[in-house]
Amino acid sequence: xxxxxxxxxxxxxxxxxxxxxxxxxxxxxxxxxxxxxxxxxxxxxxxxxxxxxxxxxxxxxxxxxxxxxxxxxxxxxxxxxxxxxxxxxxxxxxxxxxxxxxxxxxxxxxxxxxxxxxxxxxxxxxxxxxxxxxxxxxxxxxxxxxxxxxxxxxxxxxxxxxxxxxxxxxxxxxxxxxxxxxxxxxxxxxxxxxxxxxxxxxxxxxxxxxxxxxxxxxxxxxxxxxxxxxxxxxxxxxxxxxxxxxxxxxxxxxxxxxxxxxxxxxxxxxxxxxxxxxxxxxxxxxxxxxxxxxxxxxxxxxxxxxxxxxxxxxxx
Amino acid sequence: xxxxxxxxxxxxxxxxxxxxxxxxxxxxxxxxxxxxxxxxxxxxxxxxxxxxxxxxxxxxxxxxxxxxxxxxxxxxxxxxxxxxxxxxxxxxxxxxxxxxxxxxxxxxxxxxxxxxxxxxxxxxxxxxxxxxxxxxxxxxxxxxxxxxxxxxxxxxxxxxxxxxxxxxxxxxxxxxxxxxxxxxxxxxxxxxxxxxxxxxxxxxxxxxxxxxxxxxxxxxxxxxxxxxxxxxxxxxxxxxxxxxxxxxxxxxxxxxxxxxxxxxxxxxxxxxxxxxxxxxxxxxxxxxxxxxxxxxxxxxxxxxxxxxxxxxxxxxxxxxxxxxxxx
Numbered sequence: 001x002x003x004x005x006x007x008x009x010x011x012x013x014x015x016x017x018x019x020x021x022x023x024x025x026x027x028x029x030x031x032x033x034x035x036x037x038x039x040x041x042x043x044x045x046x047x048x049x050x051x052x053x054x055x056x057x058x059x060x061x062x063x064x065x066x067x068x069x070x071x072x073x074x075x076x077x078x079x080x081x082x083x084x085x086x087x088x089x090x091x092x093x094x095x096x097x098x099x100x101x102x103x104x105x106x107x108x109x110x111x112x113x114x115x116x117x118x119x120x121x122x123x124x125x126x127x128x129x130x131x132x133x134x135x136x137x138x139x140x141x142x143x144x145x146x147x148x149x150x151x152x153x154x155x156x157x158x159x160x161x162x163x164x165x166x167x168x169x170x171x172x173x174x175x176x177x178x179x180x181x182x183x184x185x186x187x188x189x190x191x192x193x194x195x196x197x198x199x200x201x202x203x204x205x206x207x208x209x210x211x212x213x214x215x216x217x218x219x220x221x222x223x224x225x226x227x228x229x230x231x232x233x234x235x236x237x238x239x240x241x242x243x244x245x246x247x248x249x250x251x252x253x254x255x256x257x258x259x260x261x262x263x264x265x266x267x268x269x270x271x272x273x274x275x276x277x278x279x280x281x282x283x284x285x286x287x288x289x290x291x292x293x294x295x296x297x298x299x300x301x302x303x304x305x306x307x308x309x310x311x312x313x314x315x316x
Numbered sequence: 317x318x319x320x321x322x323x324x325x326x327x328x329x330x331x332x333x334x335x336x337x338x339x340x341x342x343x344x345x346x347x348x349x350x351x352x353x354x355x356x357x358x359x360x361x362x363x364x365x366x367x368x369x370x371x372x373x374x375x376x377x378x379x380x381x382x383x384x385x386x387x388x389x390x391x392x393x394x395x396x397x398x399x400x401x402x403x404x405x406x407x408x409x410x411x412x413x414x415x416x417x418x419x420x421x422x423x424x425x426x427x428x429x430x431x432x433x434x435x436x437x438x439x440x441x442x443x444x445x446x447x448x449x450x451x452x453x454x455x456x457x458x459x460x461x462x463x464x465x466x467x468x469x470x471x472x473x474x475x476x477x478x479x480x481x482x483x484x485x486x487x488x489x490x491x492x493x494x495x496x497x498x499x500x501x502x503x504x505x506x507x508x509x510x511x512x513x514x515x516x517x518x519x520x521x522x523x524x525x526x527x528x529x530x531x532x533x534x535x536x537x538x539x540x541x542x543x544x545x546x547x548x549x550x551x552x553x554x555x556x557x558x559x560x561x562x563x564x565x566x567x568x569x570x571x572x573x574x575x576x577x578x579x580x581x582x583x584x585x586x587x588x589x590x591x592x593x594x595x596x597x598x599x600x601x602x603x604x605x606x607x608x609x610x611x612x613x614x615x616x617x618x619x620x621x622x623x624x625x626x627x628x629x630x631x632x633x634x635x636x637x638x639x640x641x642x643x
Contacts, residue, residue, distance in 0.1 A: 016391055016395070018392075018395045018461045018464065018465065019391065019394060019395050021395070021457065021458070021461060022394070022395035022398040022399050022402070022458070022461065023398070025398075025399065025402045025406075025454055025458055026398055026402050028454075058387075060510065061510065085387050085390045085391070107390045107391065107393075107394045108390060108393045108394035108397050108398070109394060109398070111397075111398055111401045111402070
C-alpha cells in the first residue's frame with residue numbers, strides 16, 4: 001500500500017503517439033496517463049489528480065502553453081513542465097508569464113535527467129501544498145503593496161527612469177545600480193520582489209539572479225532583458241526560477257501586472273511558507289553549482305542575507 | 317577698309333566660331349560622359365544591391381530550411397534515442413531474470429530433493445519476473461517505433477539533398493511532386509500547427525527539365541507566402557497536373573486574406589512588400605517570377621479578398637528546346 005502511494009502520477013501530452021509510447025516506457029515505474037488530444041489534458045489532470053503534467057509545446061490547434069495555463073486553473077496542485085523542440089521566445093515568455101511553468105525540457109530529452117526532474121517534481125507536488133491560483137483580494141493586495149518592498153537593479157538610465165515613473169508612487173521601491181549596492185539594500189530592507197536588468201554594465205548578472213533565488217526562494221524575481229534570446233529565458237526559469245520576464249522597453253501595463261503578481265505571490269508564500277519548495281531553484285545538471293561565475297565573498301553575502309519569510313519583519 | 321582686312325575678320329570670326337563650337341560640343345560631350353558614368357555607376361550599384369538582396373533571400377531561405385528540418389528531425393530523434401536507452405534497460409532486466417532462471421535450473425539438475433526444494437522459490441521468482449515485465453513485447457514495440465522514426469529521419473535527409481544543390485546551376489529532370497514535398501517539409505514548422513495541407517498530386521507527372529534548386533526556391537516562396545497569408549488557420553492546397561499540350565501545372569492555393577486590387581499589379585515588382593520592415597526583403601515574388609520566366613514558363617494569380625489566393629505556375633517540359641515548348 002505504502003509503495004502504491006509513492007508511485008507518482010504523471011500526465012504526458014503530445015500529439016505524436018510514438019513520443020507518448022516512449023515516455024510511457026521510460027516512466028514504467030510511475031502511474032502514467034497520456035493523451036494525444038491536448039483538449040482532454042486539463043480534465044485528465046484534474047480527474048486523476050496527477051502530480052506532474054509534461055506537455056509538448058507545438059501541437060496542431062493548441063499550444064502547450066495554453067494547455068498548461070488551463071491545467072494551472074483546474075489542477076493547481078500539478079507541477080507543469082513544458083517540452084519544447086526549439087525554443088521560441090514568444091512561447092517561453094508566455095509560458096513563464098501566464099503558465100508559470102516549473103521547468104522547460106528541450107527535445108530530444110535526456111532520459112536520466114527527465115526521469116529525475118519528473119520524480120523530483122512529483123515528490124514536491126505530493127509534499128507541498130499549492131498556492132491558490134486565485135488572485136489576492138484587492139484590499140489585501142493594497143496592504144501588500146504598502147508592505148512588500150521592491151528592489152530594482154538597473155543601471156541603464158532609460159530603464160531606470162521608466163521604472164521610477166511606473167513604480168515610485170505606488171510601491172515601496174529602492175534602486176541599486178550595482179550588485180554590491182543591491183546586496184547592501186537587501187541586508188537592510190525587506191524586499192519581496194527583485195526587478196533585475198540582466199545586462200548591467202558590470203556584466204552578466206544571471207549567476208547572481210540564480211544564486212539569489214537558490215538561497216532565498218521567497219524572493220520573487222522579475223528579469224528584464226532586451227536580448228531576444230529564448231535560451232537565456234529558458235535558463236533563467238530552469239536555474240533561476242524567474243517569476244516573470246519583461247522585454248525592454250518596459251511597458252507600464254505589463255510591468256504593473258508583473259509587479260502586482262509578484263507581490264501577491266510573495267504575500268501568499270509568507271502565509272504559506274511550506275509551499276516554498278515548489279519555487280526553489282536548483283543548480284543545473286547535477287553537480288554544477290548555480291553560483292557559477294560568482295566570487296566566494298559575493299556568494300557568502302547572498303547566503304547570509306537575512307531570511308525573513310519565516311517571521312514577519314516589520315518595515316521601519 | 318581693304319579687302320584683305322575684311323577677309324581677315326571673316327577668317328577670324330570663322331575660326332573663333334569654330335573654336336567656340338568645338339569648345340561647346342566638347343563641353344556637352346563631357347557633360348554627357350559624366351551623366352553616362354553616373355548612370356553606369358547607379359546601375360552597377362543597383363545591380364549590386366539586387367545581387368546582395370538575392371543573396372540575402374537565399375540565406376534567409378537556407379536559415380528557414382535549417383530551422384524547419386531541425387525541428388522535424390527533433391521529434392523522431394527524441395523517441396528513437398529514448399527508446400534505444402529504454403530497450404537497453406529492459407534487456408538488462410530480462411537478462412537478470414534469465415540468469416535467475418538458469419541458476420534455478422542448475423539447482424534442479426544438481427539433483428536430490430534438497431536441490432529441488434532450493435530451486436522452487438528461485439524458479440517461481442524468475443517466472444514472475446519474466447511474465448510480469450513483458451519486457452520483450454515492450455522492447456519489440458519500442459524498436460518498431462525506432463525503425464519508423466529512423467525512416468522518417470532518412471526521408472527528411474533525402475528531402476534536404478534536393479535543397480542542398482542551392483548553387484548548382486546545371487539543369488536536370490525533376491519530378492515536381494517531389495520538389496513540392498521537399499519544399500513542404502522545409503516550411504513544415506510554419507505550416508503544421510494550424511494549417512491543413514491538401515496534396516492533390518497527379519500520379520506519373522511528366523518530369524520537367526529545370527534547375528531543380530531554383531524551382532525548389534519558387535515553391536518554397538509560394539508555400540511560405542501562402543502560409544503567411546493564413547495567419548491563424550486555413551487550408552493550403554498543392555495541385556499538380558500534366559497539361560495535354562505537354563507542360564506541367566503547379567498550383568498553390570491558400571484560404572487566406574487575399575490580395576487587394578490596389579496592390580495586385582505590383583506583387584511581382586522587386587522590393588515591393590506588404591510585410592513589416594525586417595520581415596521580408598520584398599524579393600520573394602519577383603524572384604519567383606524571374607525563375608519561372610527563365611524556365612520558359614508563366615505564372616498567374618487568382619485572388620479574392622477574404623477567400624484566398626491561388627498562384628498557378630505553368631512550366632514547359634523542356635525549356636532548353638523551344639520546339640517542345642508548351643502553348
